[in-house]
Amino acid sequence: xxxxxxxxxxxxxxVIAEVRSLSRAAERVGRTQSALSQQIKRLEExxxxxxxxxxxxxxxxxxPGERLLVHAQRILxxxxxxxxxxxxxxxxxxxxxxxxxxxxxxxLPSLLRQFSSQHPHALVEVVCVPTPxxxxxxxxxxxxxxxxxxxxxxxxxxxxxxxxxxxxxxxSPELDAAHFDPLPLALxxxxxxxxxxxCEALExxxxxxxxxxxSSSLAxxxxxxxxxxxxAVMTQTAVPQDLAILNGDPALPPLPAVGITIKFGRKxxxxxxxxxxxxxxxxxxxx
Numbered sequence: 686x687x688x689x690x691x692x693x694x695x696x697x698x699x700v701i702a703e704v705r706s707l708s709r710a711a712e713r714v715g716r717t718q719s720a721l722s723q724q725i726k727r728l729e730e731x732x733x734x735x736x737x738x739x740x741x742x743x744x745x746x747x748x749p750g751e752r753l754l755v756h757a758q759r760i761l762x763x764x765x766x767x768x769x770x771x772x773x774x775x776x777x778x779x780x781x782x783x784x785x786x787x788x789x790x791x792x793l794p795s796l797l798r799q800f801s802s803q804h805p806h807a808l809v810e811v812v813c814v815p816t817p818x819x820x821x822x823x824x825x826x827x828x829x830x831x832x833x834x835x836x837x838x839x840x841x842x843x844x845x846x847x848x849x850x851x852x853x854x855x856x857s858p859e860l861d862a863a864h865f866d867p868l869p870l871a872l873x874x875x876x877x878x879x880x881x882x883x884c885e886a887l888e889x890x891x892x893x894x895x896x897x898x899x900s901s902s903l904a905x906x907x908x909x910x911x912x913x914x915x916x917a918v919m920t921q922t923a924v925p926q927d928l929a930i931l932n933g934d935p936a937l938p939p940l941p942a943v944g945i946t947i948k949f950g951r952k953x954x955x956x957x958x959x960x961x962x963x964x965x966x967x968x969x970x971x972x
Contacts, residue, residue: 688731689731690728690731690732690757690760691728691731692760692761692764693724694724694725694727694728694731695728695757695760695761696714696761697710697714697716697721697724697725698724698725698728698736698753698754698757699754699757699758699761700713700714701721701725701737701744702746702750702754702757703953704743705742705743705744705745706742706743706744707721707722707743707744709743725737732749732753734747734749734750734753735747735749735750736749736750736753737750758953758959761956762956762959762960762963765956766960769804770803775803775804775805775806775807776804776806776807776956776957776960777804777806777807777957778806778807778808778955778957779807779808779809779810780807780808780809780810780829780830780955780957780958780961781810781811781812781827781828781829782809782810782811782812782828782829782830782831782832782961783811783812783813783814783819783822783823783828783830783831783832783833784811784812784813784819784831784832785813785814785815785816785819785832785833785834785903786813786814786815786902786903786904787903787919787920787922787923788832788920788923788945789811789813790903790923791922791923791972792832792969792972793811795968795972796964796965796968796969796972797809797811799964799968800961800964803964804957804960807957807961809961812827812828812831814901815873815874815877815901816833816834816877816878817874817876817877818874818901819831819833819948820833820948822950823948823949823950826950826951827950828950829949829950829951829954829955829958830947830948830949830950830954830958830961830962831947831948831950832945832946832947832965832969833945833946833947833948834850834878834943834944834945835943835944835945835946836878836941836943836944837849837941837942837943837944845946845947845966846944846945846946847944847945847946847947847965847966847969847970848944848945848969848970849942849943849944849945850920850921850922850942850943850944850945851920851921851940851942852878852879852882852918852919852920852921852940852941852942852943853918853919853920853921853924853930853931853932853940854883854916854917854918854930854931854932854934854937854940855910855916855917855918855919855924855928855929855930855931856910856916856917856928856929856931857910857911857912857913857928857929858927858928858929859913860913860916861936862916862931862934862936862937863934863935863936865916866893867893867894867895868887868892868893868894868895868916868936868937869894869895869897869898869914869915869916870883870894870895870896870897870898870915870916870917870918871897871898871899871900871906871909871910871914871915871916871917872884872896872898872899872906872917872918873899873900873901873903873906874899874901875899878943879917879918879919879920880918882918882940882941883918883940884896886938886939886940887938889938890938892936892937892938897909897914897915898914898915903919903923906919907925907928910928911927911928916931916937918940920943945969947962947965947966949962
């Protein structure tokens with residue numbers, strides 16, 4: 686019978702894996718280097734695999750060590766969440782979360798309310814900008830994690846698609862797109878998926894169009910659509926009730942769906958950041 690993975694051993698292992706140095710890890714966890722070495726030796730005996738190899742600058746994970754780290758981080762996160770929940774304290778701290786406007790309007794109230802009930806001492810600061818700007822913020826580590834859109838045709842093995850969203854044409858209910866030539870559009874930034882999808886779809890069908898208004902603000906785009914001066918593209922879930930979805934209109938070509946995923950600003954996110962990401966993964970498909 687295999688021996689269990691002890692939480693204390695996994696925690697020491699995760700700290701060493703993060704700082705890549707026994708001396709720095711010992712300072713962080715308040716143990717001697719000798720005690721940490723003995724813990725890792727015990728853990729290696731349990732898994733029957735070498736987990737670290739010494740380098741000129743400290744230690745590096747072996748391939749089995751990298752595999753164990755993935756499991757260890759998940760186990761520790763769930764363990765700490767369970768203890769925090771049962772003790773009635775929850776996690777604490779502040780994280781910066783990025784989200785496009787259309788997702789924020791529909792999904793954020795429920796996501797934040799439920800997370801706050803589990804972790805009342807945690808603060809989530811929200812940044813709302815289009816996906817390309819969020820990717821830039823992630824690269825600069827200006828946000829800790831972000832909910833971003835991906836073209837489904839370009840999804841990679843590293844991207845976990847949490848939810849699919851259909852892009853749709855929207856307009857004022859009393860307008861007929863067939864009466865406009867060229868078709869006036871109100872679109873987000875040129876590198877956003879809604880902008881690209883709208884232009885490519887119209888160009889494929891030879892439909893004349895002009896980008897009459899450009900704004901990175903969802904409120905600005907929907908205001909222009911309400912005025913009857915332009916048509917726009919957005920995710921179906923986020924369409925306001927007073928605007929019409931024009932899918933099936935023969936004057937407008939079909940649009941693709943996009944995927945929603947979570948991306949992190951750091952390779953090893955904090956416990957609070959990882960907990961919020963897991964909350965999104967579990968909750969978002971149900972909203």
